[in-house]
Amino acid sequence: MVSVENLHKKFGKNEVLTGLDLEISEGGIFAVLGPNGSGKTTLIKSILGMVIPDKGTISIHGKSIKKDSNYRKQIDYLPQIANFPSNLKVKELIKMIKDLRGNSTNEAELIEMFKLEPFIDKKLGQLSGGTKQKVNILLTFMFDSPLVILDEPTTGLDPIALIRLKNLIKAEKAKGKTLLITSHIMSFVEEISDEIVFLLEGKIYFKGTIPALKAQTSQPDLEHAIANILTENHV
Amino acid sequence: MFKILKYSFFDLMRSRWSYVYFAFYLLLGIVLLFLNNDLSKAVITLMNVIIILVPLIGTIFGVMYYYNSKEFTELLLAQPLKRSSIFLGQYLGVAISLSMSLILGLGIPFVFYGLFMSNAIWDFSLLLITGVFLTLIFTALAFNIALSNENKIKGFGYAILLWLFLAVIYDGLFLMSLLFFEDYPLDKLSLIGTVLNPVDLSRTLILLKLDISALLGYTGAIFKQFFGTNFGLIVSISMLSVWVVMPVLRIIFKSKKKDF
Numbered sequence: 001m002v003s004v005e006n007l008h009k010k011f012g013k014n015e016v017l018t019g020l021d022l023e024i025s026e027g028g029i030f031a032v033l034g035p036n037g038s039g040k041t042t043l044i045k046s047i048l049g050m051v052i053p054d055k056g057t058i059s060i061h062g063k064s065i066k067k068d069s070n071y072r073k074q075i076d077y078l079p080q081i082a083n084f085p086s087n088l089k090v091k092e093l094i095k096m097i098k099d100l101r102g103n104s105t106n107e108a109e110l111i112e113m114f115k116l117e118p119f120i121d122k123k124l125g126q127l128s129g130g131t132k133q134k135v136n137i138l139l140t141f142m143f144d145s146p147l148v149i150l151d152e153p154t155t156g157l158d159p160i161a162l163i164r165l166k167n168l169i170k171a172e173k174a175k176g177k178t179l180l181i182t183s184h185i186m187s188f189v190e191e192i193s194d195e196i197v198f199l200l201e202g203k204i205y206f207k208g209t210i211p212a213l214k215a216q217t218s219q220p221d222l223e224h225a226i227a228n229i230l231t232e233n234h235v
Numbered sequence: 236m237f238k239i240l241k242y243s244f245f246d247l248m249r250s251r252w253s254y255v256y257f258a259f260y261l262l263l264g265i266v267l268l269f270l271n272n273d274l275s276k277a278v279i280t281l282m283n284v285i286i287i288l289v290p291l292i293g294t295i296f297g298v299m300y301y302y303n304s305k306e307f308t309e310l311l312l313a314q315p316l317k318r319s320s321i322f323l324g325q326y327l328g329v330a331i332s333l334s335m336s337l338i339l340g341l342g343i344p345f346v347f348y349g350l351f352m353s354n355a356i357w358d359f360s361l362l363l364i365t366g367v368f369l370t371l372i373f374t375a376l377a378f379n380i381a382l383s384n385e386n387k388i389k390g391f392g393y394a395i396l397l398w399l400f401l402a403v404i405y406d407g408l409f410l411m412s413l414l415f416f417e418d419y420p421l422d423k424l425s426l427i428g429t430v431l432n433p434v435d436l437s438r439t440l441i442l443l444k445l446d447i448s449a450l451l452g453y454t455g456a457i458f459k460q461f462f463g464t465n466f467g468l469i470v471s472i473s474m475l476s477v478w479v480v481m482p483v484l485r486i487i488f489k490s491k492k493k494d495f
Binding site for chain 2: 011045048069075085097099
């Protein structure tokens, strides 16, 4: 599905990605983990074409993403910080994104799921952080793309919305989609992800299932396994 | 590109500042007409205002719009859209809405005053055309500065400096160099100096058309002497077009390489 080869990216003097190789197969939930500044967002933004890599290739479905913008039709992306033009109404934003991407499949269902009807006529600048995140989720999931990328999807959500989000993610997986998720909440990662990709200093340190990670570090739970990797590498 | 243009344009049409800008020109047009009581004289006065003010507004609006719509841009970047169409769409959205404010704001009072029945109509149209050119040029320059500077304050600073340089300082340097080298033949130098600055170029263009170049400064006289009115007009307009195309090309080039 997604294959990344020898990816390098520097921001000024700060080398964020140093020769990252990653192969993501079709179907399933992949959690991208790593300490702050390990390059998770840079990796995701490179796949989306928002960050231009210094070196290396990224291909989706075997096709290089360079000099092409249409491949993004196959990706739904949930940005980390939900910042929208503040003088637009929620309704107008939905309409605009639909206009830019083509018709959506299940927006009404999602509005109902996250109880967004009371906010639909409000301006985005007036919404609370959690509600903005719900709009963000709505905009991401209302299209039916084979690859879904979620950058910190749980930020600001209340427990009910969190449960709904988990169900939504599981439902997407059941449809055979590939989901790439970053999160710092280990219980969330443990509950939903099939495989873990652990980034450290701009490279993939570990890729495999959660039981495999626990076995490798001989720790009883995911949180300690991650902490174990970090202390061993003096991060 | 046209979808982005449409959204940027409507977004700006809803903003209060477009109306302030429109109302300012409306007021300026009305006041000038009633003070001068003569269309041609009003056109000359307007020229002096437009030459300085249009670049300033274009620069500030361009930089402000770019920084304010950063989040919107990031949202668009994750969509299946070309980078060049996102940024060109936004640029044209700003430039067209500013040009609309200018054309409508000045056009309405002049039309009501009887523009269509007077000889000043060509001079007035030329004034609006130069105004639109200046808007296109300075908005494009502003987008260039904003694209190259992540820091808002720096971006604003450079934009204002650019305006100050082209609208005020350049003329001063130009005149000083003419005085300093007055023992040498300066025709070519002053000609090149004029062509290199869009503000001077616009002024010259209007002056040539108004046929009062002998009265108003060295630049106009040189242009008149070298080209004669019609040829000068063509050269000026093509130079202004180059001034639009160059920064627009850099917007495309720069936006392709930028990280968000």
